[in-house]
Amino acid sequence: xxxxxxxxxxxxxxxxxxxxxxxxxxxxxxxxxxxxxxxxxxxxxxxxxxxxxxxxxxxxxxxxxxxxxxxxxxxxxxxxxxxxxxxxxxxxxxxxxxxxxxxxxxxxxxxxxxxxxxxxxxxxxxxxxxxxxxxxxxxxxxxxxxxxxxxxxxxxxxxxxxxxxxxxxxxxxxxxxxxxxxxxxxxxxxxxxxxxxxxxxxxxxxxxxxxxxxxxxxxxxxxxxxxxxxxxxxxxxxxxxxxxxxxxxxxxxxxxxxxxxxxxxxxxxxxxxxxxxxxxxxxxxxxxxxxxxxxxxxxxxxxxxxxxxxxxxxxxxxxxxxxxxxxxxxxxxxxxxxxxxxxxxxxxxxxxxxxxxxxxxxxxxxxxxxxxxxxxxxxxxxxxxxxxxxxxxxxxxxxxxxxxxxxxxxxxxxxxxxxxxxxxxxxxxxxxxxxxxxxxxxxxxxxxxxxxxxxxxxxxxxxxxxxxxxxxxxxxxxx
Amino acid sequence: xxxxxxxxxxxxxxxxxxxxxxxxxxxxxxxxxxxxxxxxxxxxxxxxxxxxxxxxxxxxxxxxxxxxxxxxxxxxxxxxxxxxxxxxxxxxxxxxxxxxxxxxxxxxxxxxxxxxxxxxxxxxxxxxxxxxxxxxxxxxxxxxxxxxxxxxxxxxxxxxxxxxxxxxxxxxxxxxxxxxxxxxxxxxxxxxxxxxxxxxxxxxxxxxxxxxxxxxxxxxxxxxxxxxxxxxxxxxxxxxxxxxxxxxxxxxxxxxxxxxxxxxxxxxxxxxxxxxxxxxxxxxxxxxxxxxxxxxxxxxxxxxxxxxxxxxxxxxxxxxxxxxxxxxxxxxxxxxxxxxxxxxxxxxxxxxxxxxxxxxxxxxxxxxxxxxxxxxxxxxxxxxxxxxxxxxxxxxxxxxxxxxxxxxxxxxxxxxxxxxxxxxxxxxxxxxxxxxxxxxxxxxxxxxxxxxxxxxxxxxxxxxxxxxxxxxxxxxxxx
Numbered sequence: 010x011x012x013x014x015x016x017x018x019x020x021x022x023x024x025x026x027x028x029x030x031x032x033x034x035x036x037x038x039x040x041x042x043x044x045x046x047x048x049x050x051x052x053x054x055x056x057x058x059x060x061x062x063x064x065x066x067x068x069x070x071x072x073x074x075x076x077x078x079x080x081x082x083x084x085x086x087x088x089x090x091x092x093x094x095x096x097x098x099x100x101x102x103x104x105x106x107x108x109x110x111x112x113x114x115x116x117x118x119x120x121x122x123x124x125x126x127x128x129x130x131x132x133x134x135x136x137x138x139x140x141x142x143x144x145x146x147x148x149x150x151x152x153x154x155x156x157x158x159x160x161x162x163x164x165x166x167x168x169x170x171x172x173x174x175x176x177x178x179x180x181x182x183x184x185x186x187x188x189x190x191x192x193x194x195x196x197x198x199x200x201x202x203x204x205x206x207x208x209x210x211x212x213x214x215x216x217x218x219x220x221x222x223x224x225x226x227x228x229x230x231x232x233x234x235x236x237x238x239x240x241x242x243x244x245x246x247x248x249x250x251x252x253x254x255x256x257x258x259x260x261x262x263x264x265x266x267x268x269x270x271x272x273x274x275x276x277x278x279x280x281x282x283x284x285x286x287x288x289x290x291x292x293x294x295x296x297x298x299x300x301x302x303x304x305x306x307x308x309x310x311x312x313x314x315x316x317x318x319x320x321x322x323x324x325x326x327x328x329x330x331x332x333x334x335x336x337x338x339x340x341x342x343x344x345x346x347x348x349x350x351x352x353x354x355x356x357x358x359x360x361x362x363x364x365x366x367x368x369x370x371x372x373x374x375x376x377x378x379x380x381x382x383x384x385x386x387x388x389x390x391x392x393x394x395x396x397x398x399x400x401x402x403x404x405x406x407x408x409x410x411x412x413x414x415x416x417x418x419x420x421x422x423x424x425x426x427x428x429x430x431x432x433x434x435x436x437x438x439x440x441x442x443x444x445x446x447x448x449x450x451x452x453x454x455x456x457x458x459x460x461x462x463x464x465x466x467x468x469x470x471x472x473x474x475x476x477x478x479x480x481x482x483x484x485x486x487x488x
Numbered sequence: 489x490x491x492x493x494x495x496x497x498x499x500x501x502x503x504x505x506x507x508x509x510x511x512x513x514x515x516x517x518x519x520x521x522x523x524x525x526x527x528x529x530x531x532x533x534x535x536x537x538x539x540x541x542x543x544x545x546x547x548x549x550x551x552x553x554x555x556x557x558x559x560x561x562x563x564x565x566x567x568x569x570x571x572x573x574x575x576x577x578x579x580x581x582x583x584x585x586x587x588x589x590x591x592x593x594x595x596x597x598x599x600x601x602x603x604x605x606x607x608x609x610x611x612x613x614x615x616x617x618x619x620x621x622x623x624x625x626x627x628x629x630x631x632x633x634x635x636x637x638x639x640x641x642x643x644x645x646x647x648x649x650x651x652x653x654x655x656x657x658x659x660x661x662x663x664x665x666x667x668x669x670x671x672x673x674x675x676x677x678x679x680x681x682x683x684x685x686x687x688x689x690x691x692x693x694x695x696x697x698x699x700x701x702x703x704x705x706x707x708x709x710x711x712x713x714x715x716x717x718x719x720x721x722x723x724x725x726x727x728x729x730x731x732x733x734x735x736x737x738x739x740x741x742x743x744x745x746x747x748x749x750x751x752x753x754x755x756x757x758x759x760x761x762x763x764x765x766x767x768x769x770x771x772x773x774x775x776x777x778x779x780x781x782x783x784x785x786x787x788x789x790x791x792x793x794x795x796x797x798x799x800x801x802x803x804x805x806x807x808x809x810x811x812x813x814x815x816x817x818x819x820x821x822x823x824x825x826x827x828x829x830x831x832x833x834x835x836x837x838x839x840x841x842x843x844x845x846x847x848x849x850x851x852x853x854x855x856x857x858x859x860x861x862x863x864x865x866x867x868x869x870x871x872x873x874x875x876x877x878x879x880x881x882x883x884x885x886x887x888x889x890x891x892x893x894x895x896x897x898x899x900x901x902x903x904x905x906x907x908x909x910x911x912x913x914x915x916x917x918x919x920x921x922x923x924x925x926x927x928x929x930x931x932x933x934x935x936x937x938x939x940x941x942x943x944x945x946x947x948x949x950x951x952x953x954x955x956x957x958x959x960x961x962x963x964x965x966x967x
Contacts, residue, residue, distance in 0.1 A: 139618030150805035326629035351669040
């Protein structure tokens, strides 16, 4: 996904090693000389990479001793996975979500601000769509689009997937009205009423709602905010209950931005084959990766069991409403369900987006966007540093949000109306569980610039939550 | 819907009287003098209206005797309603439809022609959307639209509905991805798996498919191509089976263009209240009415039982993918299901369409479009006149298609591949029935200009069907 400087490549390699615990907490990294030799780099390049890792709090430099993985890799403590495994059950989702969505607020503390000038990528995108709409030969108004969607857009999408190690034919893709719509199609095609579906916990509220409306049963699998679903827990569940499908977000899962390691992906696919599962992969955050874009699970799908679902809503525009699905052995059924539930999409819009992709507009947009998101993530972390009490925050390397764990006893759901009274819309933790867990957690987004108004909105939250230094003391900082 | 000339108003009034059989077949109309007096019109105006009716084949002038309703009001015989009532059953829809849709062909014999220059209305529409996309303050890319859709578009839609005698608040409307999507939401909200749904027969194939995918049972109610659903038959069915919902298209139902009389609408609503039904109104063809735009059933909905579903796909653009729904007592549930199955629509596109409506672009487009469709309908009728054998054709006053009934024994489904081999895509009758009825029927659209190529495509069909003058003789013409 675009050329990297040599120091960036090394930085990424080292960071991945730290995340995968090739070098554990407090452990010494290879020497500068060893890194120069193994990677064919100059000393200056290696030092540049190390300085960047240090500035990000991932490593520490000890004079004369070398470079060490930070004891707490980041300044703010990471949340601890704590979901309970409970038997499968029907779902009832908190109606709060409708309120939050009604305020256009899923990713903004201050949705009233709303009007911001669009970045150059959005200007170029909208220009491309406008051009497609005005093509003089435009006869689309008299014809429904093909059920699978515009072939030009599908071609562009396969090019993007191939760059991520996932080779798909255009016939393996179907365009949808966004990722939520793709998840709906995936569940409609692979499950029947009453079936059990395993989900990440904490996990995406949109999935919980789908399960409710399709009258499916849910089983929540504990998921760590850095590594994703606990596959040992999944295995135990599969041995006990007849699970039909498993929904995962291997690349920067919401709410915490977890990244599933490759070994875990392999394990998941083996379990899927052993227990006859559909694996529904929500890849919506994949393209946002700040340092690298992970390969999707779908690329390893040798059993034709992975239904890839994605869209441009997180990486490009939430107003575009264009997603896609690749349905493995369920693909024909997915095409039929799309036809039946909405006939077709807008070909003009798809052609505009295809042109934007082909012209490199999307790649350029992503380059700018990743830098912006990473900076906004870091600004949020810095501000959260000032919150009193035992506050744990995930440090995702992609996505649009962090997962914040407040001290036990704090109730973010009860705080919602209090925050709203001050014009601030929060996303409480229990939305991310089908059983109302994570009452002391919330998701905080860094999708928007930290303007003065948003900084002030964030600053009122500790008091609204009743956070004090006494809440669990101030033990979160490493020595 | 726009100013009418005085002669047009009289023409419409007389035509309605004929359709409602105020004056039966062969009966004498009021004298010119009586019409002048009762309507406060000049003799020239009355004569102009009568001449137009005569030229359309609706009435005959007999010198010295007066004006009479044509014995066969139109030159081509009308199909006869013949659906059988069968017990409720699960649905399996012919896979042919996926093939037809894959060829972008639901309304075109020759979809390969495809590229035609758009009319001025579409140019203006696309310009309005392009403008909305390029608004400098456009911040929509970072926010999902509200679950109910853009308020400006909803306001414009309520204005249009009010003109048709249907007063709705903006909160009673929800924007959808087209009418099929609205029908899906209506069924999801009002029915549960296994419920029985009454449908028109022949009726819209999209509804049959929805019933199949939602695992609902269907019961087909015989429906006349001019008057719509037989409410006596519906009543008998309601007394016998626990029907949950009834889907009707009171205004120009596909395939034949039937128009439900007001008295029948009242009867249907009374039955709905007596038998606790949801009435799902598919109004997608309403705005196409050639001589007048009928009031929707929804306007009479005093029991909050009518779920109105519609879109711009037939009256404006099939590429727009914008519909709407007004869900009566099921509306809150519909909003939730929309949120869950696709989150939101594109606000920019909705704002563009709202501006197009507010500027009068839609009204102007409809004025042009109605004339064009009526002319193309008449051209099709003239061509069908030349078909040999007993061919019966509906004469709709709106919509995009006629229903053609060929002699018994002719199999339009079997003819599909033969037509396709010559590049012609037909829409066989059995698609319009959940039980494969209407094997000797087909829907023929007049949505597209009758270019030389399309005339030739139509001309090959009699031979493909094996039509000969011997098939039922040539009895269809009136004396």
